[in-house]
Amino acid sequence: MSEATNASTPPTGTPPIGTPPIGTPATAPATTSAITPAIATSATSDDNNRLGSGGPVVSRLCLGTSAWSTARFGDGPIDALEVFLDGVASANTGDAPAAVNFLDTSNEYGTQASERYIGDAIRRRGGLPAGAVIQSKLDRDPQTGSFAGDRMWASLLETTAKLGLERLPMLYLHDPELIGWDEAFADDGPVQALVQMKERGLVDAIGISGGPAPMLLRYVQTGLFDAVITHNRYTLVDRSSDELLDESSARGLAVVNAAVFGGGALARWPEPPTHYAYRPVTPEMTAAIAAMGAACESAGVSLGAAALQFSTRDARITSTIVGGNSAAQLAEAVAADTVQIPEDLWAELEALVPTGDQWQDAPGSTWP
Numbered sequence: 001m002s003e004a005t006n007a008s009t010p011p012t013g014t015p016p017i018g019t020p021p022i023g024t025p026a027t028a029p030a031t032t033s034a035i036t037p038a039i040a041t042s043a044t045s046d047d048n049n050r051l052g053s054g055g056p057v058v059s060r061l062c063l064g065t066s067a068w069s070t071a072r073f074g075d076g077p078i079d080a081l082e083v084f085l086d087g088v089a090s091a092n093t094g095d096a097p098a099a100v101n102f103l104d105t106s107n108e109y110g111t112q113a114s115e116r117y118i119g120d121a122i123r124r125r126g127g128l129p130a131g132a133v134i135q136s137k138l139d140r141d142p143q144t145g146s147f148a149g150d151r152m153w154a155s156l157l158e159t160t161a162k163l164g165l166e167r168l169p170m171l172y173l174h175d176p177e178l179i180g181w182d183e184a185f186a187d188d189g190p191v192q193a194l195v196q197m198k199e200r201g202l203v204d205a206i207g208i209s210g211g212p213a214p215m216l217l218r219y220v221q222t223g224l225f226d227a228v229i230t231h232n233r234y235t236l237v238d239r240s241s242d243e244l245l246d247e248s249s250a251r252g253l254a255v256v257n258a259a260v261f262g263g264g265a266l267a268r269w270p271e272p273p274t275h276y277a278y279r280p281v282t283p284e285m286t287a288a289i290a291a292m293g294a295a296c297e298s299a300g301v302s303l304g305a306a307a308l309q310f311s312t313r314d315a316r317i318t319s320t321i322v323g324g325n326s327a328a329q330l331a332e333a334v335a336a337d338t339v340q341i342p343e344d345l346w347a348e349l350e351a352l353v354p355t356g357d358q359w360q361d362a363p364g365s366t367w368p
Helices: 079-091 114-124 149-163 190-199 213-220 242-251 283-299 303-312 327-336 343-350
Strands: 061-064 102-104 133-138 171-174 206-210 227-231 254-258 319-323
Touching: 061 079, 061 327, 079 114, 079 327, 114 149, 133 149, 133 190, 149 171, 149 190, 171 190, 190 206, 206 213, 213 227, 213 242, 227 242, 242 254, 283 303, 283 343, 303 319, 303 327, 303 343, 319 327
Parallel strands: 061 102, 061 319, 102 133, 133 171, 171 206, 206 227, 227 254, 254 319
Antiparallel strands: none
């Protein structure tokens, strides 16, 4: 019986979790203001690409799986997943590392199907290839929306059962903006459960994943977490998470950046965008995207490649999540990350960034 099987209920009592207490911001090292991203060179050290302190080394790109549902893919398999696992396995016998060795999933992705596809593919191979890194997230009850501690333990059991893995290198609390701070940090709440999972050795490291950047910053400042996932808020046209990246980097957290295309708005140019990050696009945002697209076209690169590399070139970011369903989509993302982009184009794009009132979280925003 695995350790995870013994974790059907949270352990009795509240074990010590160190200083500061849960929910109390800790003092961070001083950070520097970063208007433009720090550039990660090709000589980036392994430490900059580790998933948490002492964690596994991960690739610059991370395969995202949120779209992997039975409604779209039936019984599977998912071509991008097959290529991902085969690529990691092949790298074990070759001289070059896998282009992508990192995969992001969640209990609720694909209406609870994403992890099942992954687990099925792993079982067909007789186990997870050495070097493949899979991270997942604790999710609320799909019927009641509960984030209670016992629900978090059930979510862990569901995840490990579907994946067929006894432990994970990284597990996140997912979308805590749906509940309040006090509920999240209650003795029987999700943060306490996640911390206990790490202390009991069921997961190697823990993280926080959600939307509002001020909320994520507050979670990071507790000092409890090893990683953070931000989405739609550090892109060519939205810098809501810039302070979050500074703080997380100063504290040594792994930063995983998702939705760098803003829900497709930066990937489909010259098609005019209709939405950015689930919201109808504003005229100001539309104009900025059009101007950036034209600038990229003049420089001989695609807006999509620039949008991707805006994230992957930033030394504060450990890995960038890119969604992919097909082998072609995964190959396209890998190729886009290798496109040579003229240095002066970055300055031109920076001058076209929309004002902060157009971002998901305007400068000075607080949470809640």
